[in-house]
Amino acid sequence: MMSTPQTLYQKIWNAHVVEQRDDGTCLIFIDRHLVHEVTSPQAFEGLRVAGRRVRRPDLTLAVPDHNLPTTARLDANGNDIPIADPESAQQLEALERNAPEFGIAYIDATDVKQGIVHVVGPEQGFSLPGTTIVCGDSHTACHGGLGALAFGIGTSEVEHVLATQTLQLSQSKSMEVRVEGELGPGVSAKDVVLHITGVLGASGGTGHVIEYTGSVIRALSIEGRLTISNMAIEHGARAGLVAPDDVTFAYLKGRPMAPKGDDWDAAVAYWRSLATDAGATYDKVATINAADIAPSVTWGTSPEDVLPITGVVPDPSTFADPSKQEAAKKSLEYMGLTPGTPMTDISVENIFIGSCTNSRIEDLRAAAAVLKGRKKADNIKWAIVVPGSGLVKQMAEAEGLDRIFTDAGLEWREPGCSACLGMNPDKVPAGERCASTSNRNFVGRQGPGARTHLVSPAMAAAAAVTGKLTDVRTLMD
Amino acid sequence: MQPISSVKGKAYPLGLKNVDTDIIIPAVWLKTISRSGLGKGAFQTLRGVAGNVFDDPAYAGAPILIAGDNFGCGSSREHAAWAMADLGISAVIAPSFSDIFSGNAFKNGLLAIVLPQDAIDRLMEVAKTDDIHIDLETQTVTTPFQDRFAFEIDPFRKHCLINGVDEIGLTLKSSDAISAYENKISASQPWLSPNQA
Incomplete structure (x- = not known):
């Protein structure tokens, strides 16, 4: 049977x-x-x-x-x-x-x-x-x-x-978020998860554990998969999952606390058996087309307030849901934004590259690729790069990334949560904007009165160069 | 946990959607190593705005809060539940709650009651003038105007809330089952035991 x-x-x-x-x-x-x-x-x-x-x-x-x-x-x-x-x-x-x-x-x-x-x-x-x-x-x-x-x-x-x-x-419900196709140039895992959050809404996954599937997810590195699953909570999910595969095993092999020798082989055999069976059903399914995902940015004070960088600040009266209209009005007031303004016209004074969402080596490489040979704009008052761990820091320094950041005028810091939530001294001043690779744009999250625009590491680097929210594709060769 | 079976009194008609835990208690208040005294920081950013419900004398000391969809989204900080309890709130009524917040609320005997938006709209009206009554035994929210809204609650949580059960103490009664599970896994999946770095 x-x-x-x-x-x-x-x-x-x-x-x-x-x-x-x-x-x-x-x-x-x-x-x-x-x-x-x-x-x-x-x-x-x-x-x-x-x-x-x-x-x-x-x-x-x-x-x-x-x-x-x-x-x-x-x-x-x-x-x-x-x-x-x-x-x-x-x-x-x-x-x-x-x-x-x-x-x-x-x-x-x-x-x-x-x-x-x-x-x-x-x-x-x-x-x-x-x-x-x-x-x-x-x-x-x-x-x-x-x-x-x-x-x-x-x-x-x-x-x-x-x-x-x-x-x-109690067991949660299950949900599949399938992302199919191929990501365009300048579009990263962060843009994928911001886009998903925009589509599902901040409570779209509440009560569910989400499994991210599809060709886009399969093609991502572990760093990218961690970025996506990291923000599962921003669309309300209890947890996110990506099925382990050869990419996962290659990432883990030889890590200090991972199984070794025969144990490793037994572990891999077990992990391979975990993939969702053909014919298994989820309580809810959402399908996302990779072609619809642009470099993304948030405009408001909920992570669901996502736009492609080519978009304009929305008019709250155009939202169908009356409670969302009210929330959007408050958000725009807090963010100091006027409907109709192109996102790329918005100046920023602060840049934060870091957080558990985007502080791994690939994130730093992506930011450095944009900053190489460039300088931060004069209106950027504060720009910090905070590696996710001492080992990430070490690796980045071995690759010379720290010099790229400091040559561009960004500060190279010690690891920690930092300006993602400002429990340490790293805060964004009231009324100022920050292009931030973190995960939450809540009111006061990066400091009382701080205005956060969530972006990918490459997009944060692009904003550092121009002093405005910027479509990173315009800075790519 | 103190037993709780009903809450009756005024309600703050907040109504706001996506009230995140940074709104309930900003990060600056998380540096404490104790559970008490967080009421001072509760809803700090909302309280900075003139005419907010928390500083309106009409609702002073209200034990109930009425909010919009996705209440308590964001961080896992239990400080949110502690801050609300410290402010004197014993129950929140909303169309939905974040999973983590609703767990944290439960652990602290703070009722997180889910009702549909039309019931919320009605209760927002009633709260402006009259008391609201939540009865956990009968799983109903009632008003002096014959309104009667039934709500669902996990039977285990209901039992724990009404009896003020110490959940850790309860789980420790299953110590033998936990040991049996550990023995089974260490035999079948010995690699699960981490190498100490």
Whole structure:
């Protein structure tokens, strides 16, 4: 008898059910838990108060990222430079104290392996296909680019995972987002995911786990797949997934924490079995034509407010949904934009290249390719490039990318979350615009009053060169 | 978690769609290592605008918030639920919630009630003058004007909310099942145990 065809998501889910209750809620085993300093202090405190221990410290990895300044961390004598903000320092110290107290591996701020958790996990081979991965951070969906069921959780759930290595969960619905065709010049994975978010809307994937499929996804590198899955949450999905394939295995082979030798072969054989079966059905399907995707940019204060760079600022009265009309009016007011303005007429003063969405080596290469031999425009006041990890930084420096950035007048920084959310000193001043490779253009996200335009690394580099939002294709040979 | 079975009182008629967690509590407030005191930062950017519902004396101390679609989208920060609780809010009614926010709300005994947009529109009107009553036992939202809206809730969550269940304590009762799962996996998939870098 044939077994029922299953999706990638169903296979991973079924492989992690510890117990199922009558109402369908399942106790799901968690294979990997990434911990950072912002969403963990209250969880560790909860364990302490209840006298509980961490069940599986070996499956847990702690890395500081959100609060760390991206300026030099060691002085000329190799000593730690103290963190000026006492609250940031306190939160970082709490993690530094909690990790050893509970027996958890901790990557120090001055370790070359340190970086944004979602860059570190894949890079170290800690994140693997077919695993369940959680972190107290919504962009945990990122690891789905490797074919892991990865999702963000709140602090109570962080505590629950620390204490039990499981979560009580109900299965989400499944959705396929199929992207077929071939991407045009200047169109990157970031443009694909911005376009998807524009099409689905900020809540289009709510209650669903999305599997990204189709020829465009298959042709992407792991860096590109991580970028797409990273922003699954921006269209509301619980998690994103890309089926693991030879590209995935080639990326992971030899990574420090990945399986080795016979274990590796066994792992690959298992990972190959995870692909969605022919005939399996999804609860919802969306098809995107690659030819429709241009270099993209956001105009408003929700990641769904996406336009091709060739577009004009929309007129709120043209939106069909009255609540969207109201929201668009407020967005334009906050963003200081007038309907009908071509997007390429909008000047920016700040450039941020970084974040868990776009701080991997390929992202930096794409930005450097545009900046090579060019200078930033005079109206650009602040332009920083923040690599996703110390290892990305090292690789970029070995390739000479850092010189391209600094020669163009951009600052080359230390790894961390940085101006994506401005918990560290990297903020965009009120009323100013930033062409940013991050993932959220929310009101106040990059600093109170900051105006964010989400773009790809190449588009951020193009904006740095011209001082305006720019179609990167006009700067390509 | 404190048991909760009903909420009755005034409601902030916010109505806004896509209220993200940066709006509920900006990142600057996330540097705390405690759960309390975040009410001061709740809805800070909205409160900067004259005529906002949070500073309108008519709604002072309201235990209910009425919002638009996709409430709590964005980051996973549980600080959003803590900040709302600290502000005195015990329930949010909206057409939809982000998955992570609704989980965080539940863990903190904050009711996240899903009702269709037409019910929301009606409750926004009622909230301007009268109290709203949410009853978890009967899964209904009612007003003094004979309005009666039924809502769905996961039976497990309902049970935990009404009884104030400590979820970690509950899961720890399944320790043997977790151990059995771990043993099974370490035999069948030994490579799942990470090499320590």
